[in-house]
Amino acid sequence: MNEDITRQLREAAEAHRPDRAQMLARVERGMAGPAVRHRARPFARSGTRVALAGLAAAGVLATGGLAVAAIVAAPSPSPSATVTTPATPSPAVSSPRPTSPRPTPVAPAPATTLGSSRPTPPTTSPSPSAGESQNGPLWSAGSLDSRSTIYWTQSNLALKTTQPLTSLTIEIRIVQTGAVKNTGTWQTLPSDDFTVTVQEADGALVYRWVLKPGRTVPAAGFEFAAQFNNGTAVRSAAGDGYRVDAQGSGGSASVRGGFVPTR
Structure with missing residues (x-):
């Protein structure tokens, strides 16, 4: 409409x-006229x-x-466009990363744990008077590893020879107290050069290393170790011992001794 x-x-x-x-x-013509107007007829007016x-x-x-x-x-006024000025984004403020001191490396726990058969090298060499023995080219010393506990023990044997050996037998005897149980052996010489056995005999747990025929032990120093569980009671190593029998170019030689705590 x-x-x-x-x-x-x-x-x-x-x-x-x-x-x-x-x-x-x-x-203008209508307005311009004589000052005295004659009376006109009504129709004219x-x-x-x-x-x-x-x-x-x-x-x-x-x-x-x-x-x-x-x-x-006239054009209809167009609606005024409202221009919105975008707010200037404020610079992103990155929160500083939490700085924490680098964790201090923790020394790993000893590899010899209760019931573990993982070999553990001896930590220190015994002093000259600790289970020490010498005969011909052989020198030996027996000690208890410093990481041994009331539940687990490692008996270390340090052996040195000044001449190459063509025959070598090492025997470590651990008195059976009713709870002694083998958990492993260890040596610095190649394991393939020896036949290693562990068995109970005459009230003791006997560890034995026998050099295989045709193999030679060079003139140097070596380490052997027997590992076992003690049970739950404090065990004394007073009855434990070792024996070494060897043969070389200069003849045969034997050393023996016991195991003393490491100083």
Whole structure:
């Protein structure tokens, strides 16, 4: 409905072409006249009034048409776009990484644990008077490893020879107290050069290393160890011992001794 009225007004305003000069001339002629007017007939006055009223109405219509045309022709204001300025992002603040002191390396626990058969090399060599023995080219010393506990023991045998050996037998005897149980052996010489056995005999757990035929032990120092569980009671090594029998170019030699605590 509103669009139809608007269209009609627009068409009327566009079709109307008022002659302003002619309208102004008529108004001026109507106003210019003798000061004393003769009484006109009522019909004449009425005609003049009608003419003036028509001119006024035409002027009004013309003015209104122009106004409507101006309103219709004027472009409707576009809605103002609201421009939102993006907020400047604040620089990301990275939280500092928590700094923790580098963990202090912890020394690994001894490899010899309860019931373990993993070989553990002797930690220290015994003093000259600790289970020491010497004969010919052989020198030996027996000691208890410092990492032994009331539950587990490692008996170490240090052996040195100044001459190559073509025959070597090492025997370590551990008194059986009722809870002694083998957990392994260890030596610095190649294990393939020896036949190693562990068995109980005459109330003792006997560890034996026998050099295989055709193998040779060079002149040097070596280590042998016997490992075993003790049980739950404190065990004394007073009855334990070792014996070494060897043969070389200079003849045979034997050493023997016991195991003393390491200082």
